């Protein structure tokens with residue numbers, strides 16, 4: 001490492017790089033395959049919401065102008081939808097941006113953040129990037145152990161990250177359990193409830209954490225437009241919290257952190273009920289399709305309520321991943337989550353799922 005990099009903070013140098021899903025264009029370049037199916041990044045297989053595309057077309061002529069740094073229109077729609085004030089909402093360049101802003105606003109080198117084993121990889125990244133300590137609480141059956149998390153809160157804890165449903169496990173915690181957990185957390189600890197997949201929950205599981213903001217000043221709920229709304233490439237997400245929490249986060253936010261196309265597309269997608277319904281239906285069918293294939297192949301999996309399934313392949317998981325790549329299927333190895341025996345497979349269109357299942361059958365020689 002050149003000297004100037006050597007002099008960078010130790011906590012930056014020790015961050016493990018994020019490992020994204022392999023882009024289709026990269027696999028195409030490497031292997032020249034004609035057919036590639038990517039089930040690696042939990043993207044919406046239906047593409048973007050059509051209403052979002054229309055809004056983008058309308059906004060194109062204005063691209064010479066800076067975006068609305070306050071995101072007035074999108075925030076107004078979100079506020080109406082959730083009966084909040086605009087001052088309760090922060091927008092991000094993806095919800096990852098919101099997670100990072102939370103870390104920058106609330107963490108520092110002498111504080112700590114808590115998250116579960118097998119929780120979303122961005123929590124350790126944003127925690128370490130500001131030099132704070134990450135405290136990992138062992139999971140229970142691949143899910144968050146809320147009791148243990150509550151007990152591990154110390155005087156140094158400023159933030160607790162909870163993903164519900166969690167990625168990469170797909171594990172879900174019932175709303176009333178989360179609410180009971182919030183009662184146990186000291187008021188000076190911010191609880192981040194990351195609901196990137198909440199739109200996929202079926203009616204019996206759905207709860208409304210945004211309603212709880214009335215009772216918990218130390219809660220922030222984050223949502224994403226990358227998954228069910230199909231806008232991962234645009235980067236837009238949001239957070240809902242007490243206005244003081246939002247105001248503090250805004251201090252460290254870039255003035256124009258969300259681009260104009262993302263703002264108008266998200267606003268339009270929010271009203272695209274047909275697209276959300278279709279997304280949910282295709283996801284439910286696809287999850288079943290993947291689960292049934294696992295049963296046929298005698299593979300166990302972690303029950304998931306998201307748009308992906310963590311499948312236990314065995315100690316040859318990386319080999320299976322590579323064989324699938326050669327056959328044009330990109331899934332996600334999750335050894336970086338300390339789950340080296342698993343592959344995470346996103347739910348695709350029925351024919352994409354079938355293609356994956358067919359290739360897996362060949363690779364496993366069933």
Ligand SMILES: *Cc1c(COP(=O)(O)O)cnc(C)c1O
Nearest residue numbers: 094095096120167196224226237
């Ligand atoms: C995909 C994902 C996000 C969303 O990230 P964006 O930055 O909004 O694309 C957030 N949290 C979890 C747990 C996720 O899996």
